[in-house]
Amino acid sequence: MxxxxxxxxxxxxxxxxxxxxxxxxxxxxxxxxxxxIAHKLYCPVCESTPLDVCPTQxxxxxxxxxxxxxxxxxxxxxxxxHFVDQYGARVLAEPPKEGFFxxxxxxxxxxxxxxxxxxxxxxxxxxxxxxxxxxxxxxxSELSVKKDDYVSRFEEELKKQK
Amino acid sequence: xxxEFGYGILVVSFLVAMYSLIAAVYGAIEKxxxxxxxxxxxxxxxxxxxxxxxxxxxxxxxxxxxxVAFVYEVTSRSMPTYLKVTAWWGGxxxxxLFWAWLLAAxxxxxxxxxxxxxxxxLPWVIVVNSITLLFFLGMVVxxxxxxxxxxxxxxxxxxxxxxxLNATLFAAPDxxxxxxxxxxxxxxxxxxxxxxxxxAYVIPYSFAMAALITGRTDDRWIRLTRRWSLWAWLFLSFGxxxxxxxAYDVLGWGGYWGWDPVxxxxxxxWLTGTAFLHSVMIQEKRGLFKHWNMILVILTYSLxxxxxxxxxxxxxxxxxxxxxxxxxxxxxxxVSLTLVVSIALVIWRWPIxxxxxxxxxxxxxxxxxxxNNLLFMSVxxxxxxxxxxxxxxxxxxxxxxxxxxxxxxxxTAPIFAALMFLMGVAPLSAWGHSTIQTLxxxxxxxxxxxxxxxxxxxxxxxxxxxxxxxxxxxxLVLLVTLQEFWRAARARQRAQSENFFTALTRLMGRNRRxxxxxxxxxSMMLMAIGILGIEIxxxxxxxxxxxxxxLNIEGYTVEYRELASxxxxxxxxxxxxxxxxxxxxGIYLGELTPRIDYYFxxxxxxxxxxxxxxxxxxxxxxxxxxxxxxxxxATFKIYVNPLVNWMxxxxxxxxxxxxxxxxxxxxxxxxxxxxxxKAHQSSAAD
Numbered sequence: 001m002x003x004x005x006x007x008x009x010x011x012x013x014x015x016x017x018x019x020x021x022x023x024x025x026x027x028x029x030x031x032x033x034x035x036x037i038a039h040k041l042y043c044p045v046c047e048s049t050p051l052d053v054c055p056t057q058x059x060x061x062x063x064x065x066x067x068x069x070x071x072x073x074x075x076x077x078x079x080x081x082h083f084v085d086q087y088g089a090r091v092l093a094e095p096p097k098e099g100f101f102x103x104x105x106x107x108x109x110x111x112x113x114x115x116x117x118x119x120x121x122x123x124x125x126x127x128x129x130x131x132x133x134x135x136x137x138x139x140x141s142e143l144s145v146k147k148d149d150y151v152s153r154f155e156e157e158l159k160k161q162k
Numbered sequence: 163x164x165x166e167f168g169y170g171i172l173v174v175s176f177l178v179a180m181y182s183l184i185a186a187v188y189g190a191i192e193k194x195x196x197x198x199x200x201x202x203x204x205x206x207x208x209x210x211x212x213x214x215x216x217x218x219x220x221x222x223x224x225x226x227x228x229x230v231a232f233v234y235e236v237t238s239r240s241m242p243t244y245l246k247v248t249a250w251w252g253g254x255x256x257x258x259l260f261w262a263w264l265l266a267a268x269x270x271x272x273x274x275x276x277x278x279x280x281x282x283x284l285p286w287v288i289v290v291n292s293i294t295l296l297f298f299l300g301m302v303v304x305x306x307x308x309x310x311x312x313x314x315x316x317x318x319x320x321x322x323x324x325x326x327l328n329a330t331l332f333a334a335p336d337x338x339x340x341x342x343x344x345x346x347x348x349x350x351x352x353x354x355x356x357x358x359x360x361x362a363y364v365i366p367y368s369f370a371m372a373a374l375i376t377g378r379t380d381d382r383w384i385r386l387t388r389r390w391s392l393w394a395w396l397f398l399s400f401g402x403x404x405x406x407x408x409a410y411d412v413l414g415w416g417g418y419w420g421w422d423p424v425x426x427x428x429x430x431x432w433l434t435g436t437a438f439l440h441s442v443m444i445q446e447k448r449g450l451f452k453h454w455n456m457i458l459v460i461l462t463y464s465l466x467x468x469x470x471x472x473x474x475x476x477x478x479x480x481x482x483x484x485x486x487x488x489x490x491x492x493x494x495x496x497v498s499l500t501l502v503v504s505i506a507l508v509i510w511r512w513p514i515x516x517x518x519x520x521x522x523x524x525x526x527x528x529x530x531x532x533x534n535n536l537l538f539m540s541v542x543x544x545x546x547x548x549x550x551x552x553x554x555x556x557x558x559x560x561x562x563x564x565x566x567x568x569x570x571x572x573x574t575a576p577i578f579a580a581l582m583f584l585m586g587v588a589p590l591s592a593w594g595h596s597t598i599q600t601l602x603x604x605x606x607x608x609x610x611x612x613x614x615x616x617x618x619x620x621x622x623x624x625x626x627x628x629x630x631x632x633x634x635x636x637x638l639v640l641l642v643t644l645q646e647f648w649r650a651a652r653a654r655q656r657a658q659s660e661n662f663f664t665a666l667t668r669l670m671g672r673n674r675r676x677x678x679x680x681x682x683x684x685s686m687m688l689m690a691i692g693i694l695g696i697e698i699x700x701x702x703x704x705x706x707x708x709x710x711x712x713l714n715i716e717g718y719t720v721e722y723r724e725l726a727s728x729x730x731x732x733x734x735x736x737x738x739x740x741x742x743x744x745x746x747x748g749i750y751l752g753e754l755t756p757r758i759d760y761y762f763x764x765x766x767x768x769x770x771x772x773x774x775x776x777x778x779x780x781x782x783x784x785x786x787x788x789x790x791x792x793x794x795x796a797t798f799k800i801y802v803n804p805l806v807n808w809m810x811x812x813x814x815x816x817x818x819x820x821x822x823x824x825x826x827x828x829x830x831x832x833x834x835x836x837x838x839x840k841a842h843q844s845s846a847a848d
Contacts, residue, residue: 031704031797042564047478048422050566053415053799055767093566100559104551108573111547112540119536123529126521 029070037076038063041083041091050093165230168218169309169323172259175211175266176299178204183292190285198285202273205288208295209266216263219256219308223249229333231321232256232308238339238763240734245340248350252340254474255308257353258489261470262298264361265291272365272390280382286372294364294467297496305488339734342761342768348408352401356428359398360466363431365390366438367463367504370456374507379452379514384442391442392824395435396817402428403813414769414784416801417696418809421570423478423549427469430545434462437538443675444528447593449518451532453508456515458535460504461542467497477553525596530588537581544573571697575628582635582690585683586642605638608645612637624699632694636687643680643687670822678823685819688812695779695805704786704799716802718781719745723753725788725796736760740785740796744774756785756798779804 038052043062046054051062062083069079083091095101182204189197219232223246228234236249236256251257269291277284302308310321313329320326343349366387373383405425406418419425438458444450472478475490508515521529548565555563590596590604616634624630647666655665670677703715707722714720720742727738739757743750754772761768774781780803788796 031706031799032702035702035704035799042566044562047564048420048424048566049415055414055769088561090562090564093564094569095555095563095565100555101563104547104555104563104565104569107551108540108544108547111543115536115539115543119532123521123524123532127524127529 027071029067033070034063034067037066037070037079040093041080042093044087044090164218164221164227165309165311168215168222169303169307171211171215171218172299172303172307172309175208175215175262176296176303178207178211179292179295179299182208182288183296186285186288186292190289198288201285201288201292205273205292206270209263209270212259212263212266216250216259219259220247220250222309223247226337227333228335228337229311229331230308231310231312234312234334234337236338236340238337238734240732240763241339241345245345245350249340251353251357252344253308255302255306255310257357258298258301258306258474259308260354261357261361262295262302264357265295265298265364268361268365269295272368280386282376282378283369283372283383283386286375287368290368290371291364293500294368297492301489301492305492336763339761339763342735342759342764342766343412346408346412348404348411352404352408355397355404356401359394359396359401360428360431360470362390362394362397363435363459363462363466366394367459370459371504371507374456374511377511377514379511381442381445381449381452384445384455388442389824389826391435391439392820395432395439396820396824398428398432398435399816399820402432403810403816407810412768412770414771416700416702416771416782416784416799416803418806421548421565421567424473426545426549427472430542430549431462431465431469433538433542433545434458434465437535438462440531441535444531448528450521450528452515452517453512454532454535456508457505460501460508463504464497464501467493467500471497472549478549523595523597525591525598525601527588527591527593527596530584530591534581534584534588537577537584540577541574544570544577548573579631579635582632582639582687585686586635586638589642589646589680589683605642608638608641611641626698629694629698632690632698636690636694639683639687643683646680647677674825675823678819681819681822682816685812685815688808688815690812692806692809692812695808696803699804700801702799702801704797706787706795706797708795713798713800715800716779717747718800718802719748720754720781720783720798720800721745722796722798725785727790734762736762738785738788740772740788740798742772742783742798744781744783754781754783756783758785775807777805777807780806 035052039050041051043051043059046056051059066079089095182201185197185201189201222230222233223237224243226239232253232255236253237246251260307323310323312319312332313322313326314332315326315329319332369383369387410418441455441458445455471493475487475493548570552563552565555561590601612634615637616630619633620630650669651666654669655662701716703713705713709722712719712721723741723743725740729736737759739755742754744754756772757770759768769784772783782801782803784799786797786799
């Protein structure tokens with residue numbers, strides 16, 4: 001009896017890889033599994049519409065292709081690579097970080113950083129207390145303030161006369 | 163007959179605008195008031211002229227004149243009359259005419275005002291507006307003529323304005339019809355709203371250019387165009403929100419904003435326009451940043467033209483389509499030329515645009531406003547580059563790339579967070595000077611309360627740290643802003659011995675711009691709740707169901723009951739409508755009816771969701787597919803979009819805020835004069 005149970009267990013263990021494979025083949029991927037991958041892809045025709053929500057027939061077929069590739073046991077990476085190989089980097093939601101495409105990622109932060117540096121330098125410059133060497137500038141700005149006061153008073157008078 | 167009339171009037175309008183331009187330049191240089199007046203009257207004439215031309219086009223659209231190419235492209239016999247009218251802006255040529263017509267209307271409204279104090283601006287305002295008008299009229303007269311007709315020439319049909327030799331007029335029995343996606347009420351008013359916003363921004367720009375050319379460096383141009391900027395901003399915002407609502411209702415992807423280049427084209431002038439709204443206050447209050455305001459208004463104008471170019475030239479689908487489009491290169495040349503000339507004018511006037519005072523503190527309100535401008539510009543940089551870099555990639559590497567939402571979200575989220583923080587701090591800072599201590603004293607109570615709320619949310623709602631940072635900032639801004647209302651109203655209540663609500667309404671009425679602005683800040687935070695909800699907490703599921711089967715998501719159960727499909731020949735549509743029953747935790751909530759409308763003439767589907775909307779979340783059900791004969795099975799996609807309704811509630815409050823701020827009130831400076839005049843008249847009558 002013990003021997004029988006042992007053989008049974010052995011058979012079960014040996015058979016398990018086959019049963020799993022058979023199960024995987026029958027296990028049709030769910031719509032959610034397909035959409036999770038499709039959401040990160042764009043077809044070359046329907047610009048700016050992710051594959052998971054695109055209503056066109058072509059995109060429907062792409063989704064079915066993803067489903068069958070998933071059913072074959074392919075990983076998300078393999079499926080994505082298949083589409084990139086077939087249609088180019090444009091199927092990805094973002095271009096790969098390589099070569100010319102680095103510019104796409106690096107330029108905005110570089111410009112923003114430059115803007116921030118310029119702004120803070122200017123702010124510092126503007127808020128710096130006046131030193132003796134810039135007395136002349138101070139006088140000039142004082143003059144302009146006085147002049148502007150005069151202009152605004154003059155404008156007020158004109159307004160009253162109207 | 164109507165086509166020739168419409169086109170003839172277009173040509174006359176072009177010539178009149180040309181005359182107006184020449185007379186204005188001549189009048190300004192020779193200081194001839196008569197010539198300036200003549201140019202003003204010519205400019206005033208463009209509006210009735212273009213209205214006639216537009217009326218001819220609308221007549222052709224409504225009466226199925228399919229011999230006209232534009233009518234054939236955008237209408238069909240089955241379309242209701244109101245849609246035929248709105249098809250005016252549903253296609254390229256018509257929308258360019260619409261642009262020109264609006265500009266003529268706005269320029270007329272501006273030139274009709276009394277100019278006594280600002281008469282030196284007048285000719286240059288006309289010059290700038292007539293150049294813009296000429297550009298758009300040139301497009302429709304020479305390249306995108308909405309009155310072009312079909313002619314049968316030797317067996318083939320060709321589009322021409324006038325009859326070629328031995329040709330007969332050809333009219334198709336029916337037209338193509340407007341793209342069904344554009345037949346939604348939101349889409350009917352979305353483009354005119356965007357265009358109203360776009361075109362209204364030309365007015366502040368024209369005054370800015372007039373100020374530069376005449377060398378008048380005070381902030382008069384800003385004061386004169388303050389309301390134009392605000393209304394332009396309102397229309398542009400309204401257009402953007404309507405576009406979002408339309409996407410949510412008919413595009414069937416469960417969201418309202420997809421960072422599509424067409425959306426970004428309208429968003430970019432909004433960004434500079436918003437920065438401008440804040441920045442002009444510094445010039446008005448402190449006489450600072452005159453250069454910067456000029457640059458902002460120039461950028462806004464350029465982005466308005468650039469946005470129209472992006473959506474109209476076909477450049478987005480491919481740079482090659484742009485090169486082949488008859489108007490693309492002209493648009494590009496016009497944007498570049500106006501930008502270069504405007505910047506050259508700023509450089510020319512740089513020395514006389516110096517600030518009138520000095521900045522005193524890095525934490526003063528003007529410094530924080532400047533920081534706000536930097537942040538808006540940063541979002542602009544991301545958006546601009548996001549739109550342009552795929553074109554650059556195609557041009558230089560011959561490889562097309564997509565820049566989808568992840569790129570924009572990652573880049574802009576921290577900037578928006580910083581903007582929210584500023585929105586919380588800036589109202590507490592003072593003009594001229596603020597310190598960490600004064601700001602800290604003003605903010606600590608609100609910050610502490612916001613922190614407590616965030617901790618409560620952490621315990622009861624979410625552990626997502628990005629969401630928690632977002633909710634903290636939202637709470638901070640809301641509390642600070644409400645506290646500002648409270649503090650000021652209480653102070654007035656004590657000073658004037660009024661009751662609280664009288665004090666509050668009078669306070670707000672006296673300072674519309676400030677409190678309108680605060681209402682807008684509150685509305686933005688409500689919208690931010692909706693954005694956080696859908697961006698971070700959206701969940702979805704999809705599945706094929708047999709009748710009676712269910713899909714479960716976030717406590718909801720959606721059960722497929724039935725499906726029916728029927729054609730409506732009159733409308734040219736086939737409707738397929740499913741009925742699903744919705745339960746929440748076992749309790750029956752009602753039915754939803756997602757459907758797909760198939761338009762015969764354009765062979766296009768439109769996916770209309772069944773949506774159950776509450777303040778907590780939206781249950782958004784889409785019909786994806788079905789078994790055609792038996793209707794026994796159907797595939798549904800279901801989204802749960804938490805808090806998204808706050809987006810629309812915030813939008814409504816936003817419009818109330820802008821209208822409150824922009825509502826015309828009497829210029830206080832005029833009141834004593836008017837009172838004196840009245841007194842004088844009554845004494846004369848005695």
